[in-house]
Amino acid sequence: MxxxxxxxxxxxxxxxxxxxxxxxxxxxxxxxxxxxxxxxxxxxxxxxxxxxxxxxxxxxxxxxxxxxxxxxxxxxxxxxxxxxxxxxxxxxxxxxxxxxxxxxxxxxxxxxxxxxxxxxxxxxxxxxxxxxGCSLVASLHGVHFDYRRHSEQETSIKLLEKPQSEHPIDVWFKENPGGIVLSYMNSDVESKRKSWAVFTSRNALKVLEYAMKENPGKRVYMLPDQFLSNFVLEIARANNNPWIKPELVDVFEGMCHVHAQKISPFALDEALLQHPDAALLVHPECGCAVNCFIRVAKGLIPRPTFIGFTQEMIEYAKRPDTPHEIIVATEAGHVFTLRDLVPNKIFYPVTSNATCEFMKxxxxxxxxxxxxxxxxxxxxxxxxxxxxxxxxxxxxxxxxxx
Ligand code: SF4
Missing domain, CATH: 3.40.50.10800 (NadA-like)
Structure with missing residues (x-):
């Protein structure tokens, strides 16, 4: 408690x-x-x-x-x-x-x-x-959701496509026998079972490097979050990482609707504009915050920013030397936690709409x-x-x- x-x-x-x-x-x-x-x-x-x-x-x-x-x-x-x-x-x-x-x-x-x-x-x-369920996991099976906000209170989320029967990893293995799969934590159990390693937002680069070191010359399939996978490859290219060969990596084009349609770059820009003195806190937990994660990591946010897991976010927010106002770029649940535990500071959700229907x-x-x-x-x-x-x-x- x-x-x-x-x-x-x-x-x-x-x-x-x-x-x-x-x-x-x-x-x-x-x-x-x-x-x-x-x-x-x-x-x-x-x-x-x-x-x-x-x-x-x-x-x-x-x-x-x-x-x-x-x-x-x-x-x-x-x-x-x-x-x-x-x-x-x-x-x-x-x-x-x-x-x-x-x-x-x-x-x-x-x-x-x-x-x-x-x-x-x-x-x-x-x-x-x-x-x-989870829209990121569902995208593995060809299921995509369309999210709409009708009013302050009313939102809807509807299924756009019917699921496909064959798992994308099986399809990929047919074309890439001997390859290895790396799946994001936010994936189904089948993906984890068929994967060489699982990764989180925080250790994606480390796991990819480790996998390519241990499996030299093998093709790699990263899934399901296309934004996170592409970001990791971009960083590896920019740093000339000696172990990671981006030309050997295939990326599955999945996405989380909260990330793609709610916590968009537009929403973040709007929040930064509305709260000019606020710092930015990003929790790299789910597909939902990957947009912000990428922009912060590239140094594109001209603000005090901090990327960290929940306990680290709380400690950052509690410090007397960190700003009094803080924008929280992740699902709204974390805003509740921070407001509960750090009542003397002001926390803004990056958008008031940053809620995951599946979690709620x-x-x-x-x-x-x-x-x-x-x-x-x-x-x-x-x-x-x-x-x-x-x-x-x-x-x-x-x-x-x-
Ligand atoms: S916020 Fe997390 S749990 Fe919700 S749909 Fe996105 S990836 Fe899935």
Whole structure:
């Protein structure tokens, strides 16, 4: 738990409702969550959260969630993290409390649940209240979304193309036998299973270099985020990296709709114009912030800028020598975290529309209903032992280069 000194387990339902009413109305009103945190609603949420925590304590459950999910879920769970952090934290906690944690419940998108399951292996069940997708992962299967904002409150996201049946990696392997695949963390379990290594936004360059060093002369397929992959190649070219041969690398043309249609270069320029004294913080977590990541790395933003993961962002924001106003270039969930933990500074989302519908699809009610259900089988992440075994080396190579 982050935030107040009294933990959620020590508060009465009414105290929790009052705390959340004040907190959420201070921190998320402009984040386009399509919900009003009225006193009555906060009381409902507090009742559900208290019951979820009671069941978690009674059954020794570990509740995890991602920073992009709704704030009330973040405040209910034991640990909130980014996609890599969730897997690592789950492993650490499960190992440290050997035998005590009986199951993990994760609120996030499906590929994150798969990663936690791969890291934890067969020993412990992993459940999700909802198996939400991700537009970047869906683009691997030829599925593209069209996002539209109709008004301040109303947005829509619709499917544009039907999925294709053959996995793009299989198609590529037919033309490139003996090649190797590197997949971004934000990919499906099939990609991870077929990959030589997985990478994150932060270690993409390092993993590509390592892969080309270890597999000289082999063709490489990077996927699914075309912006991140092309950016890494551009950096390698600019630095004359002796190991990376861009002519041997093929890039899959996938994208995240939040990145492509929401946190665009235009939105960033607009935010910089509106807040001339603000610093810029970029979290390289998802496809959504890659645009900003690229411009910052190229030195194109004439402002104090900082790229870092959540804990580093919080430490940067807390420092007395960093600007009082800060634009946050990533999904709106991080704005909530920063406003919660650093109340003396002002944080602006790069656009009030920087929300991922897939991450917001899980509601506290879903977690509550799922955990209260006597039969959890429909919520379990089921991966075969072979899939876990095959996917783990790629994850291990990512961790070795973290
Ligand atoms: S922000 Fe983009 S990459 Fe991240 S979960 Fe949402 S759709 Fe996927």
């Amino acid at each position: 982050h935030g107040k000194s009294k933990s959620i387990d020590e508060m009465s339902v009414r105290e929790l409702a009052e705390y959340w009413y004040v907190l959420f109305n201070r921190t998320v009103l402009d984040l386009n969550l399509n919900v009003q945190y009225t006193k009555a609603y906060c009381l409902d949420l507090a009742e559900m959260a208290t019951e979820i925590r009671r069941i978690a304590s009674e059954r020794n459950l570990l509740l995890l969630d991602h920073y992009y999910v709704r704030p009330e879920i973040q405040k209910t769970c034991h640990f909130v993290g980014d996609s890599l952090g969730l897997g690592l934290k789950a492993q650490e906690l499960v190992q440290n409390q050997s035998g005590q944690i009986t199951a993990v419940w994760l609120s996030a998108v499906r590929f994150m649940g798969d990663t936690v399951k791969i890291v934890l292996g067969d020993n412990i069940p992993v459940y999700m209240p909802k198996f939400s 699809a899980t509601k506290l009610e879903d977690l509550y209903n799922a955990i209260k259900n006597p039969d959890w089988s429909n919520y379990e992440i089921k991966l075969s032992s072979e899939t876990i075994r095959d996917a783990r080396p790629a994850i291990d190579r990512m961790r070795a280069n973290a």
